[in-house]
Amino acid sequence: MNASPDRPLARRRILLLSSSTGSGHDRRAEAFKAWIEELYPDQFEVRQEQIIENSCHLGAFGVWLYNQIQKYSPICHNFYWEIVELFTATHSQSVSYGGRYYRKLLADYRPHLVLSLHDCTNRGYFQDARRVLGDTVRTMTYCGEWSGGRGFSINWAEPTVDRFVCRTRMTQHRAVELGVPHAKTRVLTNFLPDPAMVEDFTPAEQHLYREQELNLDPDRFTVFMSTGSQGAAHHLRFLRSLRPLADRVQAIIVCGRNERACEQVRAWKLRHPELKVHVEGFSRRVPALMRASDCVVTRGGANTAAEALQAGCPIVLHTLGGLMPQERLTVHYFQSQAAGELVHNERELEQLLERWLNHPEEYHRLRQRFHQLRAEDRPEELIHEIAEDLGVASRWSAPRKPEPVAAVS
Structure with missing residues (x-):
């Protein structure tokens, strides 16, 4: 009462x-x-x-x-x-x-x-x-x-x-x-859990995190891929598209609670050691993993896009299996701002990454436009x-400075 x-x-x-x-x-x-x-x-x-x-x-x-x-x-x-x-x-x-x-x-x-x-x-x-x-x-x-x-x-x-x-x-x-x-x-814009509201890595912190926490090359272009709890996992198709670029590209894969997808990716990784891959199942350090990456390959999920934006990691939206109506809203927003790429299959992802690697100024221009969409709220x-x-005395004070993503020694 x-x-x-x-x-x-x-x-x-x-x-x-x-x-x-x-x-x-x-x-x-x-x-x-x-x-x-x-x-x-x-x-x-x-x-x-x-x-x-x-x-x-x-x-x-x-x-x-x-x-x-x-x-x-x-x-x-x-x-x-x-x-x-x-x-x-x-x-x-x-x-x-x-x-x-x-x-x-x-x-x-x-x-x-x-x-x-x-x-x-x-x-x-x-x-x-x-x-x-x-x-x-x-x-x-x-x-x-x-x-x-x-x-x-x-x-x-x-x-x-x-x-x-x-x-x-x-x-x-x-x-x-x-x-x-x-x-x-x-x-x-930024209604996210507390762990996502963290400050960016410096380039040195990013390189160190890749090397010490993920056992990856500190300097290679890093692609982050994840799937929602109910979403379809297309990791293997995209990993195959990265193989021709294995000397310049590496991947971070998060499979969530999809144990079958996680087992498949780990088995694929053992068969193809030429491509550096870090694999996790359900992960509580996605904000740090995104900040350790150069781009996020994902469907048009609203939350993943928000996390990537907060992390400052440009998104590559894919349409494998077709776009759901609500995913079109995410695609429309980022494409209307010229701040996101869209690929329809794994071959297009390979071509996009190869273009960025050969013409890094294109990637940096996209990253700059992406960063300009970040909100301070x-x-x-x-x-x-x-x-x-609701009649409760507000405890509002000046916004606190975000905590570091993770301690890297």
């Missing part, structure tokens, strides 16, 4: 609405939870709910199907996305499928803030929150997309939201077009604003 005005302020409850469609939504929810608990450990209670799959069997099946399509045939997601856009229109005023579970959750947990991190958990969800809890409950959306256009779900934009926070001006513009009042919007800013909205 809420504290009465004449009693000490009770801990404010925040409900994070997410879903495991891919990994980006959950990772942003986890980042919110971690930042709130770090900055206001005694003032807030935070609950993260994978509401789509937890609330009904149909939602759980939809999430499972989404992840299977993403893993095995991303291009088919273009059809699935259109179906979901039509289906979620049934939530315009109240949550239909899974609504009973959600409304009971609201009544039991009684959050002061409902914060959505997924496109399908805005419309209807905010209306139900006010219906169950009254008009004093606050609502907020954090949209992690990079631009508007096809692939930007109309379900991100709920005009009655109290605060709409997004990653770029392009996203803000699209949300306003869809009915969110401009005064309720705010741009925050920090997650703490938004957390303190949320605290003030």
Whole structure:
């Protein structure tokens, strides 16, 4: 229950609405939870709910199907996305499928803030929150997309939201077009977990990290490749394309929790010792690995792109298996800024790297444009604003200097 005005302020409850469609939504929810608990450990209670799959069997099946399509045939997601856009229109005023579970959750947990991190958990969800809890409950959306256009779900934009926070001006513009009042919007690019908010390596630190921590050549052009928790791994195809450049190129491979992919890459590495490769499974030092690299080869995942931008490591976006609608938003943003490359197959990656190696000024121009997109904002800013909205005295102070990536002796 809420504290009465004449009693000490009770801990404010925040409900994070997410879903495991891919990994980006959950990772942003986890980042919110971690930042709130770090900055206001005694003032807030935070609950993260994978509401789509937890609330009904149909939602759980939809999430499972989404992840299977993403893993095995991303291009088919273009059809699935259109179906979901039509289906979620049934939530315009109240949550239909899974609504009973959600409304009971609201009544039991009684959050002061409902914060959505997924496109399908805005419309209807905010209306139900006010219906169950009254008009004093606050609502907020954090949209992690990079631009508007096809692939930007109309379900991100709920005009009655109290605060709409997004990653770029392009996203803000699209949300306003869809009915969110401009005064309720705010741009925050760098909403990342604390370990990602670290300072860059100097060239000397980068070389030393490669040599001592990764057993790689300190001077070779280094390509970083990773895959999301649900994404398809194309590491072997790309590694084969790097073999002709093995005397000038090396690779860092992160396979996440995909044990099969990790075993395949390690076996390939043993058969091809001419190409230097560092392999990890699930890794907590991705920010350092990105800073030790010269480029990131990835799909158009919004979170990976944000991490690469924060690390200052230019991205090469690939379309193997086809582009999903939301990945097009990432591709559009970086290509519209002339700050990202796009390859459609492994041969194009080989050609791109060879061009950069033969004409390093091209690479350095791209890297400069990429660095110009980096923002100076920090997650703490938004957390303190949320605290003030919920009547908690803000602890805002001058931004702290980022910690070093890792100690290198």
